[in-house]
Amino acid sequence: MKSIILRTVAPFLTGLMILFSIFVLLRGHNAPGGGFIGGLIAVSALAIYGIAHGVETVRRAIFFHPMAIAGAGLFAATVAGLISIVVRVPFMTGLWIYPSVLGVEIPLSTVMLFDTGVYLVVIGAISSVALSLEERGGA
Amino acid sequence: MAASISPPADLSAALVLAPSTASEWLVILPVGWCLAVGALLVMLRRSLGLQPVIAIAGLAGLVLIDGLLLERVAANGPMTMVMGRWLPPFGIAFTVDLTGALFALVAASVALAAGVFSLADINDSGRRYGFYPLLMVLMAGVSGAFLTGDIFNLYVWFEVLLISSFGLLVLGSEREQLDGTVKYGFLNLVATTLFLVATGYLYAVFGTLNMADIARKAESLRDSAPLMTLVGLYVLAFGMKAAAFPVNFWLPASYHTPRVVVSALFAGLLTKVGIYALIRVTVMLFPVEREEMSFVIALAGALTMIVGVLGALAQTDFRRILGYLIVSGIGSILAGVAVGGPGGVGGAIFYALHSMLVMTGLYFASGIAMRLGASASIVTLAGLYRRHVGFAALTLMLCFAVSGLPPFSGFWPKVMLVKAALDIGAWWLAAALLLTGFLTTIVTGRLFLFAYWREAADQSGEAVPVSAASLAPLAVLTLLALLIGLYPDPLLRAIQSAAAGLAEPSAYLNSVFPAGGSQ
Numbered sequence: 339m340k341s342i343i344l345r346t347v348a349p350f351l352t353g354l355m356i357l358f359s360i361f362v363l364l365r366g367h368n369a370p371g372g373g374f375i376g377g378l379i380a381v382s383a384l385a386i387y388g389i390a391h392g393v394e395t396v397r398r399a400i401f402f403h404p405m406a407i408a409g410a411g412l413f414a415a416t417v418a419g420l421i422s423i424v425v426r427v428p429f430m431t432g433l434w435i436y437p438s439v440l441g442v443e444i445p446l447s448t449v450m451l452f453d454t455g456v457y458l459v460v461i462g463a464i465s466s467v468a469l470s471l472e473e474r475g476g477a
Numbered sequence: 478m479a480a481s482i483s484p485p486a487d488l489s490a491a492l493v494l495a496p497s498t499a500s501e502w503l504v505i506l507p508v509g510w511c512l513a514v515g516a517l518l519v520m521l522r523r524s525l526g527l528q529p530v531i532a533i534a535g536l537a538g539l540v541l542i543d544g545l546l547l548e549r550v551a552a553n554g555p556m557t558m559v560m561g562r563w564l565p566p567f568g569i570a571f572t573v574d575l576t577g578a579l580f581a582l583v584a585a586s587v588a589l590a591a592g593v594f595s596l597a598d599i600n601d602s603g604r605r606y607g608f609y610p611l612l613m614v615l616m617a618g619v620s621g622a623f624l625t626g627d628i629f630n631l632y633v634w635f636e637v638l639l640i641s642s643f644g645l646l647v648l649g650s651e652r653e654q655l656d657g658t659v660k661y662g663f664l665n666l667v668a669t670t671l672f673l674v675a676t677g678y679l680y681a682v683f684g685t686l687n688m689a690d691i692a693r694k695a696e697s698l699r700d701s702a703p704l705m706t707l708v709g710l711y712v713l714a715f716g717m718k719a720a721a722f723p724v725n726f727w728l729p730a731s732y733h734t735p736r737v738v739v740s741a742l743f744a745g746l747l748t749k750v751g752i753y754a755l756i757r758v759t760v761m762l763f764p765v766e767r768e769e770m771s772f773v774i775a776l777a778g779a780l781t782m783i784v785g786v787l788g789a790l791a792q793t794d795f796r797r798i799l800g801y802l803i804v805s806g807i808g809s810i811l812a813g814v815a816v817g818g819p820g821g822v823g824g825a826i827f828y829a830l831h832s833m834l835v836m837t838g839l840y841f842a843s844g845i846a847m848r849l850g851a852s853a854s855i856v857t858l859a860g861l862y863r864r865h866v867g868f869a870a871l872t873l874m875l876c877f878a879v880s881g882l883p884p885f886s887g888f889w890p891k892v893m894l895v896k897a898a899l900d901i902g903a904w905w906l907a908a909a910l911l912l913t914g915f916l917t918t919i920v921t922g923r924l925f926l927f928a929y930w931r932e933a934a935d936q937s938g939e940a941v942p943v944s945a946a947s948l949a950p951l952a953v954l955t956l957l958a959l960l961i962g963l964y965p966d967p968l969l970r971a972i973q974s975a976a977a978g979l980a981e982p983s984a985y986l987n988s989v990f991p992a993g994g995s996q
């Protein structure tokens with residue numbers, strides 16, 4: 339798109355939205371949010387960037403093919419369920435660890451890994467659709 | 478874990494506290510394994526050479542897992558694992574009994590055969606469009622449907638396999654494929670919606686979705702709740718999925734368009750998932766309602782058989798003939814469900830397993846025939862016998878098997894079904910079964926005469942080499958059909974105890990709710 343306003347604003351907007359999407363992903367455990375909605379926000383960020391700077395730029399910026407990102411997400415989600423085999427509890431049982439980084443306790447869990455997987459699946463699948471639609475429409 | 482930060486509470490009221498054993502993990506592993514391998518394949522989408530290797534190794538692993546699972550279930554009875562260790566009926570339960578394990582193992586074997594066959598059938602563009610990841614996700618859906626013990630979860634696995642089947646159907650994006658996919662997709666979406674409506678209704682009536690819980694509550698609700706309506710909805714929805722008359726038209730309209738290996742997979746797996754769900758719901762959950770509906774199911778079964786085989790008789794396209802034969806086989810299975818009892822249900826399960834192997838094999842044969850004869854129509858196909866004798870012999874054996882002639886796998890279920898029908902005095906159902914067998918013999922005889930025995934017009938038909946990758950799976954499936962026909966005893970015993978487990982599901986209930994269990 340030719341609009342100079344959009345082209346100038348797009349990088350900031352995209353960065354902000356991606357940051358926000360990660361925030362939404364992480365707060366999802368106990369509050370509204372989560373992987374699905376976070377992923378959608380991230381995809382809208384990529385779509386805006388694509389409209390402003392062209393699909394090729396986005397493809398180069400995310401480095402991996404969108405479908406590969408989705409695959410990684412699905413893999414992460416499956417692994418999150420399978421980890422519990424080690425602790426001898428049933429599939430998909432939530433497991434937590436509390437490592438302390440610089441004196442701050444950070445709760446990490448398989449639930450979060452699962453949600454991150456969902457986040458990646460949504461980013462991969464929807465951005466794959468959005469980018470190829472933009473490619474056709476833009477020309 | 479969670480207990481370390483929360484105030485002490487009686488966790489035993491909400492959670493499964495006993496540590497899960499390795500054999501319990503076999504219950505969920507088929508699904509987790511397929512999803513993980515599928516995801517890996519999506520990530521490696523650029524390594525086209527690596528895709529089939531990983532997929533076939535993955536499917537071989539799946540066969541192994543399902544084999545171990547069957548062995549465990551046969552030895553110890555039904556096994557349950559609840560997701561996230563929440564106690565049933567709140568946690569989603571995966572419960573495997575002999576029926577589910579048998580179906581899962583045969584489905585995995587069929588998928589492995591299809592994986593090998595695809596080496597010769599799926600080219601680079603098919604690989605690039607994700608044939609192998611879709612195959613693995615399809616298997617995750619199919620395994621999930623066979624192993625789950627929760628009716629809404631069953632719906633979810635139906636969705637999973639439906640979505641990957643859409644992907645597989647349009648692989649190649651030809652005009653007829655899109656046409657076939659639209660018909661397939663539309664009817665399946667209607668069926669899925671009906672399934673969902675019925676499940677919502679069931680939840681409103683029972684307040685639970687766990688199958689074991691439904692089975693034990695059905696008795697007390699029988700007087701007050703509209704269970705017949707529920708079962709009617711389920712029979713219609715699963716009948717559509719299984720392509721039973723009068724909702725069978727989508728199958729012959731779509732199964733001849735995709736790649737051969739995709740048709741073969743669908744022939745082996747998809748309608749059988751519908752049949753499995755029908756057996757599970759009518760025979761195990763609502764036996765009284767099944768009894769009352771048995772005439773309707775029997776009538777639908779008889780009509781499905783006859784309409785299917787007559788349709789096959791009228792077709793000239795190799796794969797369309799097979800499509801109608803699948804429909805006809807579904808009719809025989811429905812007859813077994815309608816008759817009920819150990820003979821009827823056992824016959825239905827046996828027939829379904831036999832049909833999975835044999836129909837997949839026949840679709841492989843159609844693919845090889847199309848490559849040998851460069852045509853899909855039996856009007857122009859000719860002289861295949863002269864071109865490749867071994868292949869012709871394998872096809873002939875499968876033709877015998879599908880017609881229910883001894884010594885192949887189709888013979889025993891047919892005997893069981895006819896005997897069960899005569900035992901309850903449904904002579905017309907037995908007559909329909911026998912007539913269908915006779916007509917199927919004519920269909921396959923016509924197929925073999927035209928495409929194989931008839932001399933080719935151009936006499937150029939020398940022996941043409943067929944790749945081992947396409948011949949080996951065909952040979953293995955044919956030999957399995959022969960083996961089951963010659964030594965039916967082990968399978969027959971397993972099927973009889975599977976049918977008994979469906980009719981008297983106390984072991985299944987015990988596995989979900991140990992010792993009666995509180996709610």
